[in-house]
Amino acid sequence: MDLAALLALNVINGAASLFLLCLGLAIIFGMMRIINLAHGEFVMLGAYAAVLSANAGVNIWIAMLVVAPLFVGLVGLLVERCLVRFLYGRLVDSMLATWGLSLLIIGIVTTIFGNTMQGVPTPLGGFSIGDYRTSWYTLFLLAVAIVMMAIVYAVLRYTRYGLIARAVMQNPDMAAVLGVNPTHVYMATFSLGAAVTGLAGGVLAPVSGITPVMGGAYVAKAFITVVGGGAAIISGTLSASGLFGFVNQLGAYFTTPVYGEVILFLSAIVLIRLLPQGISGRFFKGTV
């Protein structure tokens, strides 16, 4: 019974982390049809921002929840202005350029901070389920995922920005007729996606190894989850990360963590083959 509870907790934790990791990518992909292959590096930058400011004496919660998203949001703004805006409508080129960008960011961070970095300890301590110990931080991650989901949903569904953004993504010309400048919307959306990704990097920093190449481990996972989820940002990402997180943790429990990942990737490939429009394209049409 305790074991089942622990396993359930792990599954929830896996799904929540995956959801946090993917949300930013899903916003950018779902609304702008740009695949940002530097996504993993945005996560890495969020983690670095959190760790560096925490080590410099900033309160750890502020470092994770404020500094990381702000910093990466600004980086996203810069990237959109200097690079991505030339590549709208050129899907393959945007993938190539952002892949180049990812190498560039890794190179810059390695040059400045070297190959490794002192992390921060996991806050909040632990608690026991029967004979097993686990950490409160797991539950904190779940809470962050739920709050982020609520915020993004509310923004897209109920604010003027959300309405305009959805309109622009559907039809840029129409939006221009309505007096909205699509450029600003793209800019804001890319920065928002980057900021959400930075937040994910920030809150995952205490439970990850902090290196310049840590993004590589995330980008493929995030990428397949978003594609598997389909175009709807919330329902797609939520269902795909739930499914893949579940498969991953269960696979890891019954075999090894390595094969857990392999099982995740394999199931993603099969899913994409069966549902080319993603889960949301098949089951949650017209949702956000």
Next chain:
Amino acid sequence: MSTIPPLLETRNLTMRFGGVVANDDVNFTLDEMELRCLIGPNGAGKSTFFKMLTGQLTPSEGTIRFREHPIAGHASHEIARLGIGIKTQIPNVFNGLSVRENIWLAAQRTATRQATRKIVEEVLERIQLTDLAHAIVGQLSHGQRQWVEIGTVLAAEPELILLDEPAAGMTDEETVRTAEIIREINKTRALIVVEHDMEFIKMIARTVTVFHQGRILIEESVEAVLADSRVRDVYLGKKVAA
């Protein structure tokens, strides 16, 4: 005559996109060597009909038989191999290749090496692009690209040729030429032609099928269709208004 089965026959052919019905219960028959014109206002379902005939869309309901082979829902290349060629509404050609390569690709699938060479030269002559044979198709005018596409269809030597607005964007002189070519092809092949230009229809048509709101409105001789008041209402009236 009644012993010869029709070349093409559709029964209860229906295509729905979500809630929109693009084709509704279409029963269409085309005999061997027949030349048929399809007319109807935009959105009447002519292009959808062509897409189902060529395997680009799988019908929601109904059957299509080509020389008694059921072909509804088959892959485009299988249907093409049975002998249906199509010129689509928007020029659909190999833009990065030369005119000659476009024609060659169409001819060489079935013909021998020597026959291919002969067909390519003949088709280039027929579409009057011999001088531009080495030009890259993407750099040609819209009208010329239409000719290239017609050329690829001819070079493949299909049994049934579908032409979706062959005269669109052509000069008057070219339109007359297109009509001539169509009549010439019709000596050995069956054709279905979608067109808006009534003058053009009069040049080539014997029987005309009128589509309206996804259904066949009437199917009559060209004179009868032109005299029909319903046709004037749904189609000609609209055109005058536009």
Next chain:
Amino acid sequence: MSDTAKLSVQIAAVLVACIAVALMPGYVDLFQLMQFTLFASMAVLALSLGFIWGFGGILCFGQTAFFGLGAYAYAVAAINFGDSTPAILMAIIVPSLFALALGYFVFYGRISDVYLGVITLTVTLILFNVFNSTAGDEYTIGVARLGGFNGMPAVPTFNMPFDPSGILFPEHSWYVTGGVLIAVYVGLRLLLRSRFGRVAVAVRENETRAALLGYDPRVVKLWVFVLGGAIAGLAGALYVNWGAFVGPTIFALSLSAEIIIWICIGGLGTLIGPVVGCFLIQYLVSQIGSQQSFNSNLILGAILVVFVVLLPKGLVPTLRNLILSGWHLVGDARRKGAEAKRNDLAAGQPVGAE
């Protein structure tokens, strides 16, 4: 440029390359020769992706999957047989079969460009994870231990065909590697002139039109993909021959990215471009590596970004266009000069006649 002119330039380039391969050992020291051997084996890999992406329109983000499988297949077979001849065959066959299975799954599922990228990338990661976790003794094929993250050291290198005692010296390895590179280039050129090659290009240009003319795009793409896998596998064998070692990092994403960078820089849609890009970038990276003042990722990333945004065609097509337009300019000038003279004469005649 006419077809014959193009063909003569290509034949001339191949002859020059043959001479360069033959003479190289006389002009450079052993260390440099080894470096060039590595570059040439990587250039074969570059050709494999250059072919399927540039001529088949298949953007594979995980070409290293086939490269790595070829390398492992070679290593396992060479250790077991003690002879490199069947091992090289295995290095071609295993990745081809893998490409056949993967390609069937992908192309017959009508999966679009982006998803193809995702799937190939994911497959590479799976292979990396799997080979990384083969450290135990239970992961042994015949007498070959896969060795997990430590990889497989001391793999037998190439020997004379069917003569395991006749091990090749580094100069011979260079001849073999350079020769394979030229042979693959020539082979692909011939293929592109053949019916199949032209149909493959047609499918890349317009899949719908190809299907409406009766070609099955799925079959065409599948064979292009399998051929690319076979060539990448062969490159894997050449790579192991160079270093006598293979490890799971051969499946690393950074190598996949690097192949794509070679092609973007050299020029997509050409065969010579990927080779040129490969040599340039590898030379650059080896220079950076020896200096240690810059991080190679930084340079590679910056180069890729700059090329995608500012020079999307790549070096070879850009240079070719420059040369061609220069050539046309000279031709035009000459023609204009001649016309001007004729006009002068024509204008002059009435004067003289008066």
